Amino acid sequence: MWEALRDWIRERREKLNLFDETLAARQDNPMFLLGPLLYYFWLITVVTGVVLMIWYEPTTTGAFSSIERIQHEVPLGWLIRGLHKYAADGLILTIILRIYRMYFLGEYKKPGELSWMLGFLGLVLAMISGITGYLLIWNQRAFWAAKTVLSVPVYFDEIPLIGPMGFGSMIAYVFLGGPAVGQATITRFYALHFGISLVLLILIEVFFQRTRRRRINMSLAPMILFMVMLVVISYILPAESGRRADPTRTPLPILSDWYFLALYQYVKYTPPLWAGLGPGLLIGFGMLVPFLDRSRGRRPLERPFFFVVGLMALIYFLVFTTLILFNIAVIERDPFIVMVVTVAVLFGALLWELRYRRRQRSAPPRAAPAVRPHAAG
Amino acid sequence: MDAEPAPRMERRSLLKWAVAAPALAGLAAFASPLLRFLKPNVDKFKIYAPVTNDVARGETIVAATLDDIPRPWDYKYFVFTQKYPQYTPEGFKAANMPGVVVRLPYKVPLPVQWARTIGKEPQVTESDIIVYSRICPHLGCIYNYVPNWREVTAGYGGYVPPDARKHALMACPCHLSIYDPADREMPGRVLSGPAPRPPRTFLYRVEGTSIIVTDVEPGGIA
Numbered sequence: 033m034w035e036a037l038r039d040w041i042r043e044r045r046e047k048l049n050l051f052d053e054t055l056a057a058r059q060d061n062p063m064f065l066l067g068p069l070l071y072y073f074w075l076i077t078v079v080t081g082v083v084l085m086i087w088y089e090p091t092t093t094g095a096f097s098s099i100e101r102i103q104h105e106v107p108l109g110w111l112i113r114g115l116h117k118y119a120a121d122g123l124i125l126t127i128i129l130r131i132y133r134m135y136f137l138g139e140y141k142k143p144g145e146l147s148w149m150l151g152f153l154g155l156v157l158a159m160i161s162g163i164t165g166y167l168l169i170w171n172q173r174a175f176w177a178a179k180t181v182l183s184v185p186v187y188f189d190e191i192p193l194i195g196p197m198g199f200g201s202m203i204a205y206v207f208l209g210g211p212a213v214g215q216a217t218i219t220r221f222y223a224l225h226f227g228i229s230l231v232l233l234i235l236i237e238v239f240f241q242r243t244r245r246r247r248i249n250m251s252l253a254p255m256i257l258f259m260v261m262l263v264v265i266s267y268i269l270p271a272e273s274g275r276r277a278d279p280t281r282t283p284l285p286i287l288s289d290w291y292f293l294a295l296y297q298y299v300k301y302t303p304p305l306w307a308g309l310g311p312g313l314l315i316g317f318g319m320l321v322p323f324l325d326r327s328r329g330r331r332p333l334e335r336p337f338f339f340v341v342g343l344m345a346l347i348y349f350l351v352f353t354t355l356i357l358f359n360i361a362v363i364e365r366d367p368f369i370v371m372v373v374t375v376a377v378l379f380g381a382l383l384w385e386l387r388y389r390r391r392q393r394s395a396p397p398r399a400a401p402a403v404r405p406h407a408a409g
Numbered sequence: 410m411d412a413e414p415a416p417r418m419e420r421r422s423l424l425k426w427a428v429a430a431p432a433l434a435g436l437a438a439f440a441s442p443l444l445r446f447l448k449p450n451v452d453k454f455k456i457y458a459p460v461t462n463d464v465a466r467g468e469t470i471v472a473a474t475l476d477d478i479p480r481p482w483d484y485k486y487f488v489f490t491q492k493y494p495q496y497t498p499e500g501f502k503a504a505n506m507p508g509v510v511v512r513l514p515y516k517v518p519l520p521v522q523w524a525r526t527i528g529k530e531p532q533v534t535e536s537d538i539i540v541y542s543r544i545c546p547h548l549g550c551i552y553n554y555v556p557n558w559r560e561v562t563a564g565y566g567g568y569v570p571p572d573a574r575k576h577a578l579m580a581c582p583c584h585l586s587i588y589d590p591a592d593r594e595m596p597g598r599v600l601s602g603p604a605p606r607p608p609r610t611f612l613y614r615v616e617g618t619s620i621i622v623t624d625v626e627p628g629g630i631a
Binding site: 211 | 567
């Protein structure tokens, strides 16, 4: 069994495609620019982050003032901070778009399983990096986001059997550095925020050294273009600081970073244990998609069920984000509608899938190989 | 060496295990202080027991006087200071726990059964004055006492209370949990939203005209 697993990994590793570096020939299509763009944004974030570290002070009393100082007094501080923020936003955006591209084009199918899983893991780590990063500003939004996010694992203690061992509160306490958001939290988040990028960067550098691939498969033109874009955005829309964190007052309304908004709306709708389990299951599903989807085709319409699931995820992301921006959440009404719509759509997708497969089987075999038993479902 | 006809385990794998087991044990021995590094105020090897020494201590204060809340639905905010152990060189953090004293129009049984778990005996068990911790029992935001229920409908996601509950309510800005401070059976009952339980309460006693709060129900993240 170990040999089989080792072979499986070796085969995938040879075809591994972290930043679309093997797809350089398709660079004229912007969809395949997403990989190198991702790496490019990431490098900008890391470099500007190191510059920010020179001026940033990770204490509860000094953090907010040091951010203000960077923004208003340090020469070109606004630019460095703007680049850091907007490149990070760009990074998350490109990861999300790239994951959707990989999903809808079926790139996660053999031999792309490992590339997909690493890409998905990258999104999770980028979001963790994002949330640990924005606590460092120590403004109202950051403080309350950290507090709510770290209260979520406490509810894992309600799970039967494994709950009473207290792993949920242990997770929260280890991240908080105590039972409250405070100095220990900011120190730990600072370490994590930098550590995630540092460790990943080293691993990826080792990978590139070994495979001798080109790191950024992008011509100079888009690099300059996106750099100019970041600079312009940082100038006309300077990164916000908000208000200093006040542990005795929760502002109304309060929002999180844009990529957490949909999740935030979901948390309003569900009991708190599911606020943690839901995203966990979603991540699990995302990681296992290559093994769950046993259809043969790569094109979206050749695997209707997974096509609909992906489409639904996208639509829910947009709808939930819109709802929270307009502060609409009728908790008596909405979860029921969401459940009914989800079940109906999934059922419809299943019917479509079954009909498609039956038609495939009855159709005269073309160039495609015969239906394998496990693919017939 | 051994004369067994059909050895179950090959010599090489036995040797591998013989090397691997002490190596793993040694690694675990090295890892254990690293785990304690994450959580230094618990005993060795007790990393999974998060709350042993983490009990917070509060400072007794006068939260309000009876003159502050003479009429029904009057309220007064206060801040209670708790000292939490924390993993910094100072070793503790003074956390502010906001609370609210509410005067109700009728007497309700106070939900103070938790006091036994911290070894205290509640002095008041039924009263028209109730003291809530304003830390939302859902995910720890600070909820507000909203004297006019219409504000809850307008600003907290469109919840319309039934006629019997059209009075002052408590509502959380983060995830829109709404509580009824004056429920007759379960004060602080969750009317709407994701909160799993009513807000936590304070123990208090009345001395002269002062309402003195002494302890807060443990739990949650401050």
